[in-house]
Amino acid sequence: MGNKNPASVIREALAKALVFYYPFAGRLKEGPARKLMVDCSGEGVLFIEAEADVTLEQFGVALQPPFPCREELLYDVPGSSGILDSPLFLIQVTRLLCGGFILAVRFNHTMCDGFGYAQFMTTLSEMTNGASVPSIFPVWQRELLCAREVPYVTCTHHEYDEVADTNGKIFTLDDMEHRSFFFGPTQISALRRFLPTHLKSCATFEVLTAGLWRCRTIAIQPNLEDDMRLMIIVNAHSKFKPMIPVGYYGNMFGFPAAISKAQDICNKPLGYVLELVMKAKSEVTEEYMRSITDLMVIRGRPLFTTVGSFMVSDLTWFGLLELDFGWGKSVYAGPNHHIAGFYTRYINHKGESGILVSVWLPAIAMKRFVEELGNMLTQDIDDHVIHEDVPLISKYNLPAMIR
Template sequence: MSPSVRKSEPVLVRPLRPVSMSSDIKLSPFDRGLAKMSVPALLMFEHPIQDVANTIKRALSQALVDYYPIAGRMVAGTDDGELYIRCSGDGVTFVSASANRALKDFISLDLSRAGRALLDELVICQDGGFGPTDPLLLVQVTEFSCNGFTLGVTWNHALADGAGMAQFLQAVGELACGFSAPSIVPVRCDDSLLQNFPISSAPLQITIPSSLINRIKVEFSKRFTGEPCTKFEVASAVLWQCRTRAIICNPEMPALFSYAVNIRKHAGAKQGYYGNCLTGQLVMATSGIVAGADIVDLVKMIKQSKEKIADQFKKIEDSNQQAVGPQMEQLAQLQYSILIVSSWGNLGFDEVDFGSGGPGRVTPYGEYRPPFPLCAMCLPLKAKDGVNMLGAVVKEEHAGAFLGEIERFTK
């Protein structure tokens, strides 16, 4: 039996009851530049809940009472031309679907042409980004023959970052489980948020084995007198070096590495803030240095860049500089010389629970193709040992060389 997914017609889910709408919400410096970017996420739940589509649909409607900006639309201000979220209550798109196969046939994330086509059916793709009349959130619930289910969400990046969307989905899960209200009071417009911050100036699935990660962590600790390093730092260094070795054509050309940082605690965001509050931290080196360095030295470079974040905020506060959050257009100008990595393992998506436990798999899988190499560290598959990474990190002509470098590294 060939796998197939049957979808209902899209409907708009509005807040369960009318809410007192505030004035339009002006996008913060962290939101600007993201309004045309869609972010897809796929959460896979192996254990069933009763009447999954209707349960989540009702809980979604309830959650939109507290998170009412999500049910709004993006508009341009008449006086200043800036973008705002209009809290119109127009609703979010919801699709229920069913698949004629078991979830285990999907959860391994087969990235062959046929596999990608199948996975594409589990998320509502927003081709070309978001327009002014589009809902800010698209949701699809797909139930499988084994009664497991997936939750596919695609949202306008100006609405929320990954941590913010995870917070919202946790609230939907709580309401589906019978909570009377979300446990975290949501905040979308935060006047206390630090407004000034400096800009740091072919899909593949890769697994960095735990044995390699642990070996590098031991070497790092020996080299730097017991200093620890993280899985993220190690896996990022391996990815950075393997990619650089695969694409290098001139050792003097830059090989830049950037990673997304949740900066809520540094920016003074209130608890429950779910708008964008992230930036990109940049590590700079030449291709020759990255390709030939001891891997432990690359880990140290990444680790040192993380340690500078708090100091950067202190300098901003002391000098009252005017600066903004990361702009996708500026990152795109760096094009193929930069690799951007984010981690989805610490955003809170793994804590989304509709009553049968958290997801067995979380991934930003989707058809969105950014204009720069981008990779995400996902929650690892239970059947795999190590850090699982998914992204479009090299051009087609470099894919073989890149995977070869990864293989040599992990032997």
């Protein structure tokens, strides 16, 4: 792209992409029985162009969450963060002194899931490189997953159990510490050592999740008889017959909950925890998805259970790290700030490819978590780099509406 302004290029491509993803330029309304609907009003999305007087190198050797100055890198435009009658996308391009740039995005999760978001970002990258049409055409068809005429719940949904916090185990953000941990082939192999022969070939995501759930449970020190929940975000596109059409970008995921007593997670073999993870993932079927859709209607969009819960999501297969907006592939592509345990593809400062996992815990629990994880891996696994504060002066243009 030479000396072109990345903000201008991405802004122009965004306008083209929204022709195909026009609902994103609308606004959410609430209809009868609190049903959410999109008014395709063409009001646009928010776009911010910013400049920062720093280089990429000043963010540290390891580019990973938590990032300094995240509020400046994705400015929360006043009045823009609501669910209803607010922009559905906010995109900020921040140019750096070194010639690089940071592309940060916030989107309304009621419009799409991570799979749909990745599909839209792929289209955006294609448009920046001169494409006139997307390689995958978007499919709206939200009627594919509507509540049945007579809604009824046919599956057990522990993720929506109503649980009282009797032991004060719902963490507040006041004393939370956010750290990222890198897991390469060596660390994954170390976890597999704890598994029986018939489980050693299980998926990396499942093995890693079992190990993290155990370490996290030990770290937060619950009562031994407490029920602990692991909620796994599972892509359900392939669970339907016939399969969901290619290009569908609506929410199509479940997050089934594995439940076990704290003492069993901490004391039983890791294979026990792994089998809980595998069983929970297998619960997501077409009937499960239709049951949960009916549950939303019957119970009025309940919140998921937070007491004793740990939520994880595998983003490694989304392909975000491979996207090229005209200046080469990204050095980091993933969440900036989120309390869920997101797994993203990552290449560390040694050039080693692996998985980066974000962990949120109270400071004292984080210390125990690091110690327990280190004990499991029998080596120094803390690949986290503490970032020094970076002076950042951003010059914001007025938020622009892309139509």
